Amino acid sequence: MGVTPDTALLDELIKRRLDELLPQKLEEKLAELREKKTPSMTIIATKGTLDWAYPPFILASTAAALGWNVSVFFTFYGLQLLRKDLSHLKVSPLGNPGMPMKMPFGPDWFKGINWNIPNVIEAGIPGFESVATSLMKQTIKNKGVASIPELRSACVEAGVNLIGCQMTVDLFGFSHDDFIPEVKEYVGAATFLPMARDADVSLFI
Amino acid sequence: MTGVAVTTVVLDAKGLNCPLPILRARKALKDVPAGGLLEIHATDPGSVKDFAAFCRQTGNELLAASQDGNVFKFVIKRLR
Numbered sequence: 001m002g003v004t005p006d007t008a009l010l011d012e013l014i015k016r017r018l019d020e021l022l023p024q025k026l027e028e029k030l031a032e033l034r035e036k037k038t039p040s041m042t043i044i045a046t047k048g049t050l051d052w053a054y055p056p057f058i059l060a061s062t063a064a065a066l067g068w069n070v071s072v073f074f075t076f077y078g079l080q081l082l083r084k085d086l087s088h089l090k091v092s093p094l095g096n097p098g099m100p101m102k103m104p105f106g107p108d109w110f111k112g113i114n115w116n117i118p119n120v121i122e123a124g125i126p127g128f129e130s131v132a133t134s135l136m137k138q139t140i141k142n143k144g145v146a147s148i149p150e151l152r153s154a155c156v157e158a159g160v161n162l163i164g165c166q167m168t169v170d171l172f173g174f175s176h177d178d179f180i181p182e183v184k185e186y187v188g189a190a191t192f193l194p195m196a197r198d199a200d201v202s203l204f205i
Numbered sequence: 206m207t208g209v210a211v212t213t214v215v216l217d218a219k220g221l222n223c224p225l226p227i228l229r230a231r232k233a234l235k236d237v238p239a240g241g242l243l244e245i246h247a248t249d250p251g252s253v254k255d256f257a258a259f260c261r262q263t264g265n266e267l268l269a270a271s272q273d274g275n276v277f278k279f280v281i282k283r284l285r
Contacts, residue, residue, distance in 0.1 A: 144220040
């Protein structure tokens with residue numbers, strides 16, 4: 001059956017009309033779906049120091065407070081953030097030129113001094129990291145910044161899904177007993193990736 | 206709501222830094238009935254934009270935001 005000139009004209013008109021209407025309709029539908037969908041975020045936490053414990057816990061607790069679904073996958077040194085006791089977390093100024101070294105006490109002029117200590121000296125002083133860590137903890141307290149245990153509790157309370165990487169648990173010789181019981185599962189990349197795929201926000205920290 | 210007492214919960218978040226004011230507000234909102242108000246006092250300058258974003262995201266209404274010295278005051282109406 002051949003296409004009559006009338007049908008061809010009709011097809012052309014329909015096509016033109018659809019081109020006009022569809023984008024707008026799609027836009028509306030997408031906005032509606034976005035509105036209905038609960039946002040979600042997945043984070044891969046790979047660092048195990050006091051300073052690097054902040055980004056995953058701040059972002060996870062805040063997203064949960066905004067009503068988002070959040071999962072955090074703790075792998076490699078990030079597993080340290082799941083330990084029952086977090087007091088071992090340290091910050092190291094050694095080889096970290098971005099870290100200001102300021103004292104959390106004394107008069108303002110003194111607190112303003114940035115102590116530029118050469119790496120070779122930092123490396124040579126026993127206990128330098130511990131001292132830097134306690135100074136950092138004092139600064140955190142002075143500035144009204146949350147502690148890591150506080151932020152982690154906020155995550156747990158808000159139902160953030162804490163996931164451990166089983167491979168690195170084995171690699172570092174940990175047992176599940178080393179970690180808080182709120183860690184619901186220990187899985188591998190194949191379980192995490194599909195979660196990340198469906199998430200609106202996915203971060204590697 | 207005329208003639209009906211509106212529940213107002215006051216949250217003191219002074220001296221707390223990001224994201225604590227938001228986390229505390231989220232917690233405090235749970236004790237506010239729908240239609241009730243949550244008044245927050247904060248000193249974190251970042252909280253001005255953060256509370257606006259928080260309300261947009263959580264579907265609550267930011268009724269008022271003001272500044273008195275270095276204290277920021279927010280009034281949030283719980284909508285749902």
